[in-house]
Amino acid sequence: MHRHRRLTRQRILLLLALIGPGIITASVDNDAGGIATYSLAGAHYGYSLLWTLIPITVALIVIQEMAARMGAVTGKGLADLIRENFGIRATFYLMLALFLTNLANTMAEFAGWAAAMEIFGVSRYLSLPLGALFVWWLVVKGTYQAVEKVFLVASGIYFTYVVSAYLCRPSWGTVLTRIVVPEIHWNGPYIMMLIGMVGTTIAPWMQFYLQSAVVEKGIKARHYRASRWDVILGCFVTDLVAMCIIVACAGTLYKHQIRIEDARDAALALVPLAGRYAGTLFAIGLANASLFAASILPLSTAYYICEGMGWEGGVSKSFREAPQFFWIYTLLIVLGAGTILFPQVPLVPIMYLSQVMNGILLPFVLLFMLRLINNPEIMGEHTNSPAYNVVAWSISLALILLTLLLLLFPWLT
Amino acid sequence: MFFASRLQNTKVFDLSGRQVGTLQDLLVSLQHEYPPVTALVVKTPRRKQPKKVPWSQVLSFEESEIFLSGYLERIEEHTQTEQEMWLLKEILDKQIVDTEGRKLIRVQDVQLARVNGNIRVMAVDISTHAILRRLGLAFLSERLSSRKAPHFIDWSNVNLVPGKVSQINLKVSLEKLGLLHPADIADIMHELSPEQRRAVLQSLDHEVAADTIEEMAPSEQATALAAMESERASDILEEMAPDNAADLLADLPQEKARELLDLMEKEEAHEIRRLLAYPETSAGGIMTTEYMAIPATATAREAIELIRKEEPEAETIYYLYVVDEEGHLMGVFSLRDLIVAPPEAKVTSFMITNVIKVDAMTPQEEVARLIAKYNLLAIPVVDQGNHLLGIVTVDDAIDVVIPTAWKKRFPRIYS
Numbered sequence: 001m002h003r004h005r006r007l008t009r010q011r012i013l014l015l016l017a018l019i020g021p022g023i024i025t026a027s028v029d030n031d032a033g034g035i036a037t038y039s040l041a042g043a044h045y046g047y048s049l050l051w052t053l054i055p056i057t058v059a060l061i062v063i064q065e066m067a068a069r070m071g072a073v074t075g076k077g078l079a080d081l082i083r084e085n086f087g088i089r090a091t092f093y094l095m096l097a098l099f100l101t102n103l104a105n106t107m108a109e110f111a112g113w114a115a116a117m118e119i120f121g122v123s124r125y126l127s128l129p130l131g132a133l134f135v136w137w138l139v140v141k142g143t144y145q146a147v148e149k150v151f152l153v154a155s156g157i158y159f160t161y162v163v164s165a166y167l168c169r170p171s172w173g174t175v176l177t178r179i180v181v182p183e184i185h186w187n188g189p190y191i192m193m194l195i196g197m198v199g200t201t202i203a204p205w206m207q208f209y210l211q212s213a214v215v216e217k218g219i220k221a222r223h224y225r226a227s228r229w230d231v232i233l234g235c236f237v238t239d240l241v242a243m244c245i246i247v248a249c250a251g252t253l254y255k256h257q258i259r260i261e262d263a264r265d266a267a268l269a270l271v272p273l274a275g276r277y278a279g280t281l282f283a284i285g286l287a288n289a290s291l292f293a294a295s296i297l298p299l300s301t302a303y304y305i306c307e308g309m310g311w312e313g314g315v316s317k318s319f320r321e322a323p324q325f326f327w328i329y330t331l332l333i334v335l336g337a338g339t340i341l342f343p344q345v346p347l348v349p350i351m352y353l354s355q356v357m358n359g360i361l362l363p364f365v366l367l368f369m370l371r372l373i374n375n376p377e378i379m380g381e382h383t384n385s386p387a388y389n390v391v392a393w394s395i396s397l398a399l400i401l402l403t404l405l406l407l408l409f410p411w412l413t
Numbered sequence: 414m415f416f417a418s419r420l421q422n423t424k425v426f427d428l429s430g431r432q433v434g435t436l437q438d439l440l441v442s443l444q445h446e447y448p449p450v451t452a453l454v455v456k457t458p459r460r461k462q463p464k465k466v467p468w469s470q471v472l473s474f475e476e477s478e479i480f481l482s483g484y485l486e487r488i489e490e491h492t493q494t495e496q497e498m499w500l501l502k503e504i505l506d507k508q509i510v511d512t513e514g515r516k517l518i519r520v521q522d523v524q525l526a527r528v529n530g531n532i533r534v535m536a537v538d539i540s541t542h543a544i545l546r547r548l549g550l551a552f553l554s555e556r557l558s559s560r561k562a563p564h565f566i567d568w569s570n571v572n573l574v575p576g577k578v579s580q581i582n583l584k585v586s587l588e589k590l591g592l593l594h595p596a597d598i599a600d601i602m603h604e605l606s607p608e609q610r611r612a613v614l615q616s617l618d619h620e621v622a623a624d625t626i627e628e629m630a631p632s633e634q635a636t637a638l639a640a641m642e643s644e645r646a647s648d649i650l651e652e653m654a655p656d657n658a659a660d661l662l663a664d665l666p667q668e669k670a671r672e673l674l675d676l677m678e679k680e681e682a683h684e685i686r687r688l689l690a691y692p693e694t695s696a697g698g699i700m701t702t703e704y705m706a707i708p709a710t711a712t713a714r715e716a717i718e719l720i721r722k723e724e725p726e727a728e729t730i731y732y733l734y735v736v737d738e739e740g741h742l743m744g745v746f747s748l749r750d751l752i753v754a755p756p757e758a759k760v761t762s763f764m765i766t767n768v769i770k771v772d773a774m775t776p777q778e779e780v781a782r783l784i785a786k787y788n789l790l791a792i793p794v795v796d797q798g799n800h801l802l803g804i805v806t807v808d809d810a811i812d813v814v815i816p817t818a819w820k821k822r823f824p825r826i827y828s
Contacts, residue, residue: 074606075605075606075607075608075609075610076606080508083506083519084506084507087506088418088506088521088544088547088548089547089548092544092548309519309541309544310508310518310519310520310521310539310544311541324541
């Protein structure tokens with residue numbers, strides 16, 4: 001009862017209080033595009049892409065750790081830092097690219113949402129307006145505490161994929177071996193799939209989101225150690241979910257040589273092979289992931305752009321006070337959900353388009369991040385160590401190389 | 414009239430008539446209301462470091478070209494003082510405080526003007542027009558609409574926030590910020606980086622700093638105080654209301670809290686220690702000990718004299734509590750009751766004896782409910798022996814029911 005006793009409990013609670021940004025970012029990472037990519041990887045290549053998850057996790061941790069560290073040390077968002085250190089020109093074009101990329105991403109999320117709801121027999125003409133309305137309502141009417149709780153619960157729903165994978169009864173021994181032992185098939189589609197997996201797991205907007213979320217939590221440089229665990233845990237969760245999706249599809253669809261086009265096909269195809277529950281859980285996971293990401297993307301994008309450009313931003317402001325913010329936010333939702341309403345719109349190419357755009361933007365974001373984090377005027381004593389820089393630069397260069405391959409592949413083959 | 418962004422890379426010529434370099438930046442002195450340019454930072458191909466040329470050596474200054482009155486190599490380098498800042502590097506594109514609009518704004522461009530042979534900073538342009546102009550797309554904004562004309566904020570209405578690199582004298586640069594309402598300062602600080610927060614707090618005097626800290630979010634309060642020198646932190650705690658100071662100390666690590674308490678004046682520290690003994694969500698945890706107690710033996714006239722003497726300390730004087738020699742709560746009367754009473758009447762004769770009161774361990778929600786139910790401005794808190802311990806004022810009770818300003822304030826990403 002005494003306050004002094006609460007003090008000690010507070011210390012324990014500190015770690016728990018810092019949990020959040022990393023886990024939420026990691027969960028949004030497995031969005032509609034991610035689930036589709038992992039499903040395809042499992043269905044078409046079985047377990048043979050599982051090994052990529054370890055290097056992907058390492059890369060993810062290294063990059064996210066830098067974003068979180070910058071947030072904790074500077075107390076500023078990434079867009080803010082870029083504007084203050086690289087000027088208006090670089091900021092403007094980067095923000096323009098971020099807008100277009102995240103518009104494509106938002107479309108992909110709504111496409112995933114529509115597809116998942118169609119599995120349950122809900123027409124997209126109903127599910128899309130409802131989904132868009134929910135996203136809007138959550139932000140405009142909800143409080144942050146409520147929103148964060150909703151998001152944390154939503155992160156839990158990803159557990160459905162673990163159950164799905166379990167229901168598919170894979171041979172776990174083989175799974176473990178395949179995770180550790182790398183194998184590379186030197187053919188176009190396989191490499192393409194590999195790049196797709198990397199691209200969907202490490203997306204540019206995540207760095208902006210994570211850094212802002214860390215700033216928002218008020219995590220300071222001296223609490224940063226605890227926060228780092230949040231980031232690392234988040235990265236592991238992301239890739240655990242990815243692994244389960246691949247395993248679920250590999251143990252069933254791949255074994256029976258069923259070709260799928262997207263995540264919806266995967267959910268439907270799982271029903272006769274692994275039972276109704278596996279398929280339904282898979283679809284619930286997809287619906288949740290899509291809506292979850294669709295809630296975060298438009299809003300956070302509008303926010304970074306306003307932060308970088310120096311416009312007023314925020315849902316607590318009126319339309320008159322912050323016209324740019326509301327226009328960007330509304331445009332993203334309306335265009336994102338509206339495009340998918342047209343039945344002729346092909347969903348698979350939209351997913352692909354969003355990944356390509358992520359891929360184009362990522363190198364630039366990484367280069368900005370590396371320059372910022374190595375600037376002692378900004379980071380003080382918290383710049384990268386030389387060893388860390390070697391790792392971070394190698395990862396960045398590898399990602400840039402893979403992206404170039406992804407972009408050139410359609411012309412090479 | 415110049416725009417700072419346009420001056421970058423202006424050609425610089427010296428007495429030899431040849432171009433010797435380009436303009437990299439301008440040094441401005443913040444000692445004046447409209448800071449004059451005191452030196453040019455000239456980038457020359459010969460030297461690695463740019464050269465700071467004092468304003469006295471500038472013959473002519475135009476957007477298209479700048480002439481120096483001497484040979485560049487022979488001009489003595491200007492030494493930067495701590496009142497001077499780099500205009501493009503440290504002000505352009507950064508965030509500053511608009512003290513008129515009481516918010517942070519981004520410097521899209523800076524407007525300069527020629528005044529009596531000097532170039533002075535006149536205003537900050539915060540319009541989208543400035544962005545388009547700097548991108549070379551000014552024609553776009555003219556075509557789109559005429560409303561997007563430059564939006565200037567006069568330099569006398571802005572206040573810089575210290576950056577990490579800036580060497581400038583903080584006291585001078587932040588003096589305008591200190592004149593704002595503490596709630597506005599807290600709002601602005603919420604948007605700043607931890608470094609900047611520390612600098613801003615450092616520049617405020619004890620009293621304003623205490624008020625500002627009280628307006629900040631609890632988590633930010635503790636961090637802000639922990640980052641300060643203990644001596645100053647304890648001074649600020651003394652200025653705060655004891656209940657708020659106790660809440661803040663409870664959020665600090667135990668050792669730090671103890672150290673600060675030891676540094677405080679005996680009397681204030683004692684009050685806070687007493688408050689700290691109650692759970693944070695109980696009546697004892699949210700009460701204040703700054704109330705007016707009137708001895709039961711006093712007359713109305715004596716009571717008024719007592720209030721005159723004590724008033725600056727008490728949080729509210731609209732309710733006056735009557736206590737006996739042992740500190741038992743006997744009754745309450747309002748300021749109105751007191752004023753309309755005959756001067757020689759005993760306070761016990763017009764006080765209300767069935768006082769609505771709460772025990773120190775009563776949950777805060779119940780306290781708030783009682784205050785609302787009986788339309789009170791404050792409610793007395795007693796222990797089990799009916800000794801008066803403190804009062805909970807209506808504003809502290811409202812905080813329980815309606816989230817306080819910091820709770821309403823959405824996190825950045827959602828605000």
